[in-house]
Amino acid sequence: MAAADAPITPEGQAAAHAARQAKLRKRSSGRLMIFGFLSPSLAILLFMVAYPVFSLVYYSFFNFSALRQATMKPVGLKNYTFLLSDPELWERFVFTGKFVFICVTLQMLIGIFVGYQLQKNFRGRDVIFTILMMPMMLSPVVVGFLWRYMLNSEWGIVNFLLSSVGLPKVDWLGQTNAALWAAAAADTWMWAPFIALLATAAFRGIPETIYEAAEVDGASPAYRFFRITLPMSAPVLFIALILRLIDSFKQYDLFVALTGGGPGSSTETVSYAVAKTAFSYFYTGEASALAVILLLIITGLSLILVRHLTKMSEKY
Amino acid sequence: MAEISLKNLTIEFGAFKAVDDVSLTVKDGEFVVYLGPSGCGKTTTLRCIAGLVPATSGDVLFDGVRVNELSASERNIAMVFQFVSLYPHLSIKENIVFPLKARGVAKAEIARKLDWVTDVFKLGDELARYPSALPPGARQKVALARAVIRDPAVLLLDEPLSAIDEQFREEMRWELGHLQRQLGVTTIYVTHDQREAMSLADRIVLMNDSRIVQVSVPDRMFFDPVNVFAGQFIGSPSMNLIDLEPVAGGLRLGSSDVTLTAERDRLPQWALSARRPLKLGVRPINVHLTDDPAAGVVLPVDDVFSVGRERFFSFRIGDTIHQGVDKRSSRNGSEGRIHFEPEGLLFFDAATGRRVGAEDAA
Known part of the structure; x- marks a missing residue:
C-alpha cells in the first residue's frame, strides 16, 4: 500500500519496484520450502513406484530371463502378441x-x-x-x-x-x-x-x-x-x-x-x-x-x- | 382438508414433560399459529400431529377419527421443516413429485399436478436444477410446493421461514398467507416470531412451559393478554411491568414516590380497592411525554432514540428502566412529565401473574 501511495517520481518508482521484488522473493522462497518438505516423500515415491513401473514396461519389450542375466534381446511387441x-x-x-x-x-x-x-x-x-x-x-x-x-x-x-x-x-x-x-x-x-x-x-x-x-x-x-x-x-x-x-x-x-x-x-x-x-x-x-x-x-x-x-x- | 383436534395431549421424553395436557381444535381450513419461546413444546406438539412423535397420553383426531396409531406416512399430512429437508440427490422436479410417486399416483395425474404447482410457485426455471444450486429461500419454496402438491389433510409448518434471509422472509410470509387462503388448507404453523404469528394467523395459540397460555385472534392476543407472560411475549418493545402499592387516593409506582390517582390518571375504582397486590402492565405505545401540567406524573427520563418515524424514550421507576413512545421531538432536562393512556392500563395479580379485571378484583 505504501508503494502505491508514493508519488510517481523516479525514486518512488524505484521503491515500488524494490517492494515488488521483495514480495516475489518471498513467494518463491515459500515455493522452495514446499518442495523441500515434499522431497523426501517424492524421492521415495519415485524410487518405489516410478522406477519399478518404468523398468517393468522396459523389460516387457525384451526376451529376457532374470535367471540368465547375460542376454537381453529386444523383441518389440512380440511378448504382447x-x-x-x-x-x-x-x-x-x-x-x-x-x-x-x-x-x-x-x-x-x-x-x-x-x-x-x-x-x-x-x-x-x-x-x-x-x-x-x-x-x-x-x-x-x-x-x-x-x-x-x-x-x-x-x-x-x-x-x-x-x-x-x-x-x-x-x-x-x-x-x-x-x-x-x-x-x-x-x-x-x-x-x-x-x-x-x-x-x-x-x-x-x-x-x-x-x-x-x-x-x-x-x-x-x-x-x-x-x-x-x-x-x-x-x-x-x-x-x-x-x-x-x-x-x-x-x-x-x-x-x-x-x-x-x-x-x-x-x-x-x-x-x-x-x-x-x-x-x-x-x-x-x-x-x-x-x-x-x-x-x-x-x-x-x-x-x-x-x-x-x-x-x-x-x-x- | 380436515379438522384437527387435540384432546388432553401429553408428551413425555423420559422424566421431561414436553407437552402437558394440551387440548385444542383447529377448524377445517383454519390457519393456526403456535407461538412461544424455545422449548415451550410447540414443535413437539406439531411433530405429534405429524406422527413423528408418539403421544404419551391423550388423543390426536383428524375429522373426529383417532389417528394416534397411524404412522406419519399414513396420515396424509404435509410438512415443511425448519431446516431445509429437500432430497439433495433429486432434481427440484423430482423433489416436488416425490410424495405422489411414493404413493404410486398415475403419471398423467403427476404431470397435471406438477404443472399446477409449478405455476403457483413460479418454479418453471428451477425444475431441472438441484437443491444445492438454489438459495435457502427458494429451497423452502420448493419444500412448500412439495407439501401442497397432494391435497394434504393438514399442512404443518415448523418455523419454515426462520432460516431465510430477512428480506426474503417478509416476501415469503405474504406469499404463504396468500397461498393458504387460496388453497383453503387447514394449516398449523409453529414459530417464535410474533410478527409472523400476528400477520398470518386466524388464531394464535400461545404456549409456555409445555402448556397453552392463551388461544385467541391476533388482535385480542395483543390488547387482551390473559397474564403477564402473554402481555410481555407479544408486542415489541415489550410491555412495561410496574409494581403498584395502594396508598391514600391512588396507587404508588414501584419504589418511587410517584402516585397515579383515580381522577387525574383515570384509574378504575376497583383497582384502588383491590385486596390483592397488583402489577401494572402498560405497552410503550401507551406511554407518552406530555407538556400538560395537569396530566401525567414526573419521572426521570434517560435516553431518546429513533427507529425510523418512531421515537422511543426510556424512563426510570426506582432502578427499573421502562420504555415509552415519544410523539414530540424534545424533552426538558433529565425529567419528563409522563402520561399513561388510561385505556392502555392492564392490571395483573402480583402473585400469580394472572390478568385481573373489575369482575374478579373484589
Missing part, C-alpha cells in the same frame, strides 16, 4: 472375471445389508464392530489356509456339518467351480465387513430430517431405502466398489494358500499367472508384458469409475 494369442491366458482372464463378479457382488449385497442393520444404535454395537474388523486384519494367506482347513473334504468342518445333516460331502477344492465359490466365499468373509463399515458410516451420515420428510411424504420403508438411503450414500458405496474391484482383480495370495491354482491350473488368476511366469518359469520379459496388461486394465477400470464418481458428486 504371444500373450494375447495364448488361449490359456484368456482362460485366466475369464476365471478372474468370474471371481471378481461373484465376490464383489456378494460383498456389496451382504455389506449393504449388514451395514443397514448396524446403523441403528443398540447395545453391543461396538463389540460387533470390533469383531467385524478382525477378518480384515488377517493376511489373505492366513485366510486361505483357514478356509482350506475348513473346506478339507475328509476332516473339514464344512463337510462335517453337511454330513451331520445327511447331505453328501463335497470335494470343495478339487473341482473348478466349487473352488471358485470357495475362494469367493473366503474373500467375501474377509471383505464384506469392510463394505458394511463404510455403508454404516454413509447411512448414518444422512440427516434424520430427510427421513422424516420422506415419511411425511408417504414413502414406505422400502421406498425410502431405495430412493433415499441408497442414492444418498452412493458416492461412498461407489468408492468401496472401486476398491474391491481393483483389489479382487489382483487377487493372488488367497489362491496360493487356498487352491494352489488347482485343480490343474483352473483356479489361477491373472496375477497368479504373472507370478508363475516370472518366478517359476523365469520368463521375465513375458511376465513383465502380462503385468503391464494387468496394470492397463486396472487403470482403465479405475478411470471409468472415478470419472463416474466425479460426475455423481458434481450433481450435489
Whole structure:
C-alpha cells in the first residue's frame, strides 16, 4: 500500500519496484520450502513406484530371463502378441472375471445389508464392530489356509456339518467351480465387513430430517431405502466398489494358500499367472508384458469409475 | 382438508414433560399459529400431529377419527421443516413429485399436478436444477410446493421461514398467507416470531412451559393478554411491568414516590380497592411525554432514540428502566412529565401473574 501511495517520481518508482521484488522473493522462497518438505516423500515415491513401473514396461519389450542375466534381446511387441494369442491366458482372464463378479457382488449385497442393520444404535454395537474388523486384519494367506482347513473334504468342518445333516460331502477344492465359490466365499468373509463399515458410516451420515420428510411424504420403508438411503450414500458405496474391484482383480495370495491354482491350473488368476511366469518359469520379459496388461486394465477400470464418481458428486 | 383436534395431549421424553395436557381444535381450513419461546413444546406438539412423535397420553383426531396409531406416512399430512429437508440427490422436479410417486399416483395425474404447482410457485426455471444450486429461500419454496402438491389433510409448518434471509422472509410470509387462503388448507404453523404469528394467523395459540397460555385472534392476543407472560411475549418493545402499592387516593409506582390517582390518571375504582397486590402492565405505545401540567406524573427520563418515524424514550421507576413512545421531538432536562393512556392500563395479580379485571378484583 505504501508503494502505491508514493508519488510517481523516479525514486518512488524505484521503491515500488524494490517492494515488488521483495514480495516475489518471498513467494518463491515459500515455493522452495514446499518442495523441500515434499522431497523426501517424492524421492521415495519415485524410487518405489516410478522406477519399478518404468523398468517393468522396459523389460516387457525384451526376451529376457532374470535367471540368465547375460542376454537381453529386444523383441518389440512380440511378448504382447504371444500373450494375447495364448488361449490359456484368456482362460485366466475369464476365471478372474468370474471371481471378481461373484465376490464383489456378494460383498456389496451382504455389506449393504449388514451395514443397514448396524446403523441403528443398540447395545453391543461396538463389540460387533470390533469383531467385524478382525477378518480384515488377517493376511489373505492366513485366510486361505483357514478356509482350506475348513473346506478339507475328509476332516473339514464344512463337510462335517453337511454330513451331520445327511447331505453328501463335497470335494470343495478339487473341482473348478466349487473352488471358485470357495475362494469367493473366503474373500467375501474377509471383505464384506469392510463394505458394511463404510455403508454404516454413509447411512448414518444422512440427516434424520430427510427421513422424516420422506415419511411425511408417504414413502414406505422400502421406498425410502431405495430412493433415499441408497442414492444418498452412493458416492461412498461407489468408492468401496472401486476398491474391491481393483483389489479382487489382483487377487493372488488367497489362491496360493487356498487352491494352489488347482485343480490343474483352473483356479489361477491373472496375477497368479504373472507370478508363475516370472518366478517359476523365469520368463521375465513375458511376465513383465502380462503385468503391464494387468496394470492397463486396472487403470482403465479405475478411470471409468472415478470419472463416474466425479460426475455423481458434481450433481450435489 | 380436515379438522384437527387435540384432546388432553401429553408428551413425555423420559422424566421431561414436553407437552402437558394440551387440548385444542383447529377448524377445517383454519390457519393456526403456535407461538412461544424455545422449548415451550410447540414443535413437539406439531411433530405429534405429524406422527413423528408418539403421544404419551391423550388423543390426536383428524375429522373426529383417532389417528394416534397411524404412522406419519399414513396420515396424509404435509410438512415443511425448519431446516431445509429437500432430497439433495433429486432434481427440484423430482423433489416436488416425490410424495405422489411414493404413493404410486398415475403419471398423467403427476404431470397435471406438477404443472399446477409449478405455476403457483413460479418454479418453471428451477425444475431441472438441484437443491444445492438454489438459495435457502427458494429451497423452502420448493419444500412448500412439495407439501401442497397432494391435497394434504393438514399442512404443518415448523418455523419454515426462520432460516431465510430477512428480506426474503417478509416476501415469503405474504406469499404463504396468500397461498393458504387460496388453497383453503387447514394449516398449523409453529414459530417464535410474533410478527409472523400476528400477520398470518386466524388464531394464535400461545404456549409456555409445555402448556397453552392463551388461544385467541391476533388482535385480542395483543390488547387482551390473559397474564403477564402473554402481555410481555407479544408486542415489541415489550410491555412495561410496574409494581403498584395502594396508598391514600391512588396507587404508588414501584419504589418511587410517584402516585397515579383515580381522577387525574383515570384509574378504575376497583383497582384502588383491590385486596390483592397488583402489577401494572402498560405497552410503550401507551406511554407518552406530555407538556400538560395537569396530566401525567414526573419521572426521570434517560435516553431518546429513533427507529425510523418512531421515537422511543426510556424512563426510570426506582432502578427499573421502562420504555415509552415519544410523539414530540424534545424533552426538558433529565425529567419528563409522563402520561399513561388510561385505556392502555392492564392490571395483573402480583402473585400469580394472572390478568385481573373489575369482575374478579373484589
